[in-house]
Amino acid sequence: xxxxxxxxxxxxxxxxxxxxxxxxxxxxxxDSLQRPLLLEGDAGVGKTEVAKSLSKMLDCDLIRLQxxxxxxxxxAVYEWNYQRQLLAxxxxxxxxxxxxxxEQHIFDRDFLLERPLLQSISQDQRPxxxxxxxxxxxxxxxxxxxxxxxxxxxxxxxxxxxxxKTVPLxxxxxxxxxxxxxxxxxxxxxxxxDYPDEAxxxxxxxxxxxxxxxxxxxxxxxxxxALRKEDLRKTPGIAETLDWAAALVGIGVSHLEGExxxxxxxxxxxxxxxxxxxxxxxxxxxxxxxxxA
Amino acid sequence: MTGLxxxxxxxxSGEPSFVRQMNGFVGxxxxxxxxxxxxxxxxxMDVLRVMKWSDQRQLRAAWRTLLxxxxxxxxxxxxxxxxxxxxxxxxxxxxISGMSNRASKRKTLQDLGDNxxxxxxxxxxxxxxxxxxxxxxxxxxxxxxxxxLEAMDMRHVxxxxxLEKAGLIAEKLARKMVHRLARRDRATRRGxxxxxxxxxxxSSGSGGMPMRLFxxxxxxxxxxxxMLMDASGSMNQYGAFFLRFMRGALDNFRQADAFVFHTRLxxxxxxxxxxxxxxxxxxxxxxxxxxxxxxxxGESLKNFNRHYAKRTVHGRTVxxxxxxxxxxxxxxxxxxxxxxxxxxxxxxVWLNPMMAWTGYEPTAKGMEAxxxxxxxLAPAHNLDSLAALEPYLARL
Numbered sequence: 001x002x003x004x005x006x007x008x009x010x011x012x013x014x015x016x017x018x019x020x021x022x023x024x025x026x027x028x029x030x031d032s033l034q035r036p037l038l039l040e041g042d043a044g045v046g047k048t049e050v051a052k053s054l055s056k057m058l059d060c061d062l063i064r065l066q067x068x069x070x071x072x073x074x075x076a077v078y079e080w081n082y083q084r085q086l087l088a089x090x091x092x093x094x095x096x097x098x099x100x101x102x103e104q105h106i107f108d109r110d111f112l113l114e115r116p117l118l119q120s121i122s123q124d125q126r127p128x129x130x131x132x133x134x135x136x137x138x139x140x141x142x143x144x145x146x147x148x149x150x151x152x153x154x155x156x157x158x159x160x161x162x163x164x165k166t167v168p169l170x171x172x173x174x175x176x177x178x179x180x181x182x183x184x185x186x187x188x189x190x191x192x193x194d195y196p197d198e199a200x201x202x203x204x205x206x207x208x209x210x211x212x213x214x215x216x217x218x219x220x221x222x223x224x225x226a227l228r229k230e231d232l233r234k235t236p237g238i239a240e241t242l243d244w245a246a247a248l249v250g251i252g253v254s255h256l257e258g259e260x261x262x263x264x265x266x267x268x269x270x271x272x273x274x275x276x277x278x279x280x281x282x283x284x285x286x287x288x289x290x291x292x293a
Numbered sequence: 294m295t296g297l298x299x300x301x302x303x304x305x306s307g308e309p310s311f312v313r314q315m316n317g318f319v320g321x322x323x324x325x326x327x328x329x330x331x332x333x334x335x336x337x338m339d340v341l342r343v344m345k346w347s348d349q350r351q352l353r354a355a356w357r358t359l360l361x362x363x364x365x366x367x368x369x370x371x372x373x374x375x376x377x378x379x380x381x382x383x384x385x386x387x388x389i390s391g392m393s394n395r396a397s398k399r400k401t402l403q404d405l406g407d408n409x410x411x412x413x414x415x416x417x418x419x420x421x422x423x424x425x426x427x428x429x430x431x432x433x434x435x436x437x438x439x440x441x442l443e444a445m446d447m448r449h450v451x452x453x454x455x456l457e458k459a460g461l462i463a464e465k466l467a468r469k470m471v472h473r474l475a476r477r478d479r480a481t482r483r484g485x486x487x488x489x490x491x492x493x494x495x496s497s498g499s500g501g502m503p504m505r506l507f508x509x510x511x512x513x514x515x516x517x518x519x520m521l522m523d524a525s526g527s528m529n530q531y532g533a534f535f536l537r538f539m540r541g542a543l544d545n546f547r548q549a550d551a552f553v554f555h556t557r558l559x560x561x562x563x564x565x566x567x568x569x570x571x572x573x574x575x576x577x578x579x580x581x582x583x584x585x586x587x588x589x590x591g592e593s594l595k596n597f598n599r600h601y602a603k604r605t606v607h608g609r610t611v612x613x614x615x616x617x618x619x620x621x622x623x624x625x626x627x628x629x630x631x632x633x634x635x636x637x638x639x640x641x642v643w644l645n646p647m648m649a650w651t652g653y654e655p656t657a658k659g660m661e662a663x664x665x666x667x668x669x670l671a672p673a674h675n676l677d678s679l680a681a682l683e684p685y686l687a688r689l
Contacts, residue, residue, distance in 0.1 A: 005351065025354035032343065033336050033359070040364060074490070082489035086503070176364075179544065179566060182328045185362035192367040233604075 003031040003058075011057035017049055018196075018203045026191045027054060036149055036170035038134075038185065041193030044237015047173040050193075051130035054169065061127040063168070065116035067137035073144060077154055079113045107158040117145075118154055121164035129168040135178045146184055198225050201241060208242050212249060219256040220245050222292035223263075227270060232279070236270040244269040257293035260286045312338075318377045319360075325373060328362045446649060446674045459534060462676050464541030466683075516686065517548040519605050519638075521597065523616030524555045525588035531646045531674070535615050538679060540565050550605045554593035560601065588619055590659055591626030598633050611686060612638045615673060617647045620659030627659055631666040641666060642682070644673035 005021070005028040012019040012027075019027075027050070030037045039047040055062035065076055085106045092102055114122065120129040134142065148154060152164035172188060174180060196204060201221045205212065224241045236244075247266045253259050264282045271277045319334050340355045353374055361367045445459075491507040499505075520539050524532055539551045543565050550562040606612060612634060620627055635641050643663060649672040664670070669685060672678045 021350070022354045022357065025351060026358040029340070029355055029358060033339070035336075035359075037358075038362075080490065080493070082493055085493060178548070182362070186328045186330050186333060188362075189358045190361045190363070190367065191358055192361075192364050 003028050008057070012053050013207075015053045015056045016207045017046075017053035018200055018207060019050075019053075020200070023050070023191055023193075026189050029189055030169055030171075033189070034167055036131075036172055036188045038172045038174065038180075038188035038190050039193050040174050040176060040190070042195070042235060042237065043175055044235075044239050045193045045195055046238050047193050048130065048132060051128050051171040051173075054171070055128040058126075058128070058169075060125050061123060062130060063116050063120045063123075063127050064130045064132060066132045067134050067141070069136055069138065071137045071141055073141075075115055076141065076145075077115050077117045077148075078156060079115060080107070080158075081111045081113050085111055109159065112156070112159070117148055118162065120168040120170075121148075121152055121154065121166070122162065123166055123168070126166040127168050129170045131170065131172045133175060134172045134184075135174040135176060135180060139181065142181055142184055146181075146187060149187065195228060195235070196238065198222065201225070201238065204238060205241065205245055209245055209249065212245060213254055216248065216254055216256065217245065219293050220248065223256065223288060224270065226288050226292055230279070232271070232276045233273045234271070234276060236272075240270045240272075255293070256289055260289055263289060314377075318373075321373060321377055322360060322366075325366075325369060327360060327366050329360055333360060444675055444677055456533065459676060460537035463534060463538040463679065464544075466676065466680055467538055467541030467545055516546075516639075517550075517605075517607065517610040518542055518546050518613060518686075519549070519610055520551045520613045520615065521558075521593075522551070522553045523588055523590070523614075524553045525619070527588070527617050527619050528615075528646070531615075535673075536565075550601075552597060552601070554588070554590065554597075556589050556592075558593040558596040558601075588616070589622040590616060590618070590620040591622035591624070591630055594627065594630035594634065598630055602634060602637055606634070606637045608637075608639055610638045611640045611642060613642045613644060614667075615644045615646075616659075617645055618643075618660030618663060620662075624658045624662035628662040628666070631663055635666045640668045642669045642671065642685075643667045644671055644678075644682075646672065646674040648672035649674040649678065 005024045008024040008027045009019060009021070012024070026037055029035070039050060041047055051062060051064075088106050088111070089102070092105070095102075097105075112118075116129070120127055131145070134145070137145075149170060152167050153161050155161040195201075198221055201224070202217060205217050205221060209217075220241065224236055224244070228235050244266060247269050248256075248262070251262065251266070253262050256263060260282055264280075264285045267277065267280055267285070271280060315334065315338055319329050319337075322329050337356055337359055340352070340359070344352050344355060346352065353371070356374070357367070357370045361370055488507040492503045492505070495505060495507065496503040520542065522528075522532075522535050522539065543549050543551055543562060550560075551565055553559045553561050631641065645660070648670070671682065671685075673682075
């Protein structure tokens with residue numbers, strides 16, 4: 001079952017995710033070449049959303065593995081349920097079973113806790129596997145992940161090798177806190193997710209907040225676009241734009257002009273560090289508003 | 294959109310001429326720092342089965358996502374695509390040698406020394422940078438080049454080939470440090486949470502009764518290294534050498550960042566990670582106009598403390614300053630700024646290449662002001678002195 005580029009374009013739009021042709025091609029290739037897709041870009045540009053939208057479009061499960069420093073195979077692949085194993089050993093202590101039989105019992109699949117990676121290859125229906133912020137995991141884990149992603153099989157010493165029932169659609173995201181290995185990069189399709197341009201962001205706002213006033217939406221988007229050009233510690237992403245738009249609608253602002261105060265007060269939706277907020281006193285807000293409203 | 298259909302191998306998706314063209318294109322990409330394997334090339338050609346050659350937009354999008362591996366590739370792909378397939382010519386993209394890109398690191402490095410004769414390249418790969426069997430014409434002493442290089446003051450190394458070697462070793466050294474540090478992390482993993490997996494495994498000896506308990510602890514946060522390099526005139530002779538060391542550390546430390554200062558502070562961490570050689574050099578030279586002039590260490594540190602320290606320096610950070618301590622800003626300033634930095638960092642290491650000069654005493658005013666705040670003042674004039682740092686870092 002191939003996913004065509006046009007199907008992706010249509011499916012994502014129906015799900016409320018505004019996708020460009022380049023990204024749609026990448027998603028389609030991911031299916032036809034059976035390669036993982038690596039998405040890079042700043043926080044808040046909608047990398048994770050791609051996986052969510054894809055699973056929505058295909059109506060399949062989304063399995064998410066959040067990476068962090070120190071993530072190891074036990075929390076990513078599988079773990080034996082030790083508590084149950086200990087109990088089982090105790091319960092059967094006085095049974096007349098041989099040691100081998102007892103062992104077989106406690107190393108049954110019932111005692112295996114499936115973590116995201118194992119889970120994703122043992123589904124009947126092909127899931128979307130989201131490996132979020134792979135750059136936060138250690139190099140060792142990255143190498144292990146490579147192995148899983150190229151063979152789609154996992155070996156559990158006590159059980160043997162578990163082969164993939166279905167090959168998941170894998171999306172990896174990275175914020176670039178650490179340089180990823182060339183091997184992993186080569187294996188993956190690549191897409192750099194940038195901040196959207198004005199037209200695209202406007203479409204996103206409209207898709208997510210269908211009731212919003214058109215003039216207000218335009219002003220909001222232009223303001224955020226202007227704000228991104230300022231020298232900020234943390235550039236606001238799309239999620240921030242949407243939050244801010246919702247906040248403005250919520251407090252009943254219908255146009256931005258003359259509302260510098262309301263804008264300034266709601267800037268906390270957009271600016272998430274103290275330095276950035278200090279850098280945006282009401283005068284600067286007025287100047288920016290003058291440009292966009 | 295029109296150029297593609299005009300190319301001579303329009304309908305030949307499997308024909309030798311097309312394969313040759315494709316090889317050329319992939320070669321061009323590799324030269325520009327792309328990491329493209331054979332599988333990727335085959336897949337790229339495979340894409341043509343489902344896409345029409347004439348639908349350039351879609352093909353370009355597909356190849357872009359398939360053949361790019363990082364942001365720099367992503368941004369440069371269109372130009373290269375146009376250059377090769379639409380014959381628009383390579384404007385300024387032809388690669389130049391100098392600092393290396395990963396795809397052909399050794400080759401480029403060697404190119405600097407001697408316009409890249411092929412046998413030389415092979416030679417270097419064989420001896421793997423150790424310099425065990427170097428028979429280069431420039432070598433006259435009896436010990437191997439690397440042995441002598443390691444003890445040699447970098448000030449006296451002028452031969453480009455030897456400089457390259459030293460650079461390679463400096464990079465390797467940085468890499469080795471990382472490995473040692475990483476191993477230490479795991480060896481100390483013992484502590485708060487029960488490691489049930491191990492408890493059960495080891496309980497088989499006592500008939501399944503968990504007699505001995507094993508613990509695990511989260512690995513300590515990895516050490517972060519922030520390097521500040523003095524690029525003033527007085528440090529000129531060491532600049533290239535330290536840059537190489539910094540590059541090695543940046544590539545291999547899990548968390549590292551680099552800055553250069555002279556009369557002002559420049560953040561070069563991002564640029565040094567840039568794989569596209571030409572871009573890296575271009576950006577580096579843009580950012581560093583005014584190099585090799587006077588030094589304002591105090592002011593640069595003030596700038597660092599105000600704008601970068603919060604983000605880059607935490608409790609597991611070693612701040613490494615590479616400077617001779619000749620400062621034109623007031624010493625009091627350096628004093629206060631170092632005190633500030635010291636509060637934030639785990640260790641302050643000052644590497645001063647002049648310490649090895651016979652008769653040198655840290656009497657430069659800047660150095661005097663700095664001494665009370667630094668944890669380690671060490672020489673850094675040759676490879677051996679850099680290597681001596683590693684045990685110190687490993688103890689932290």
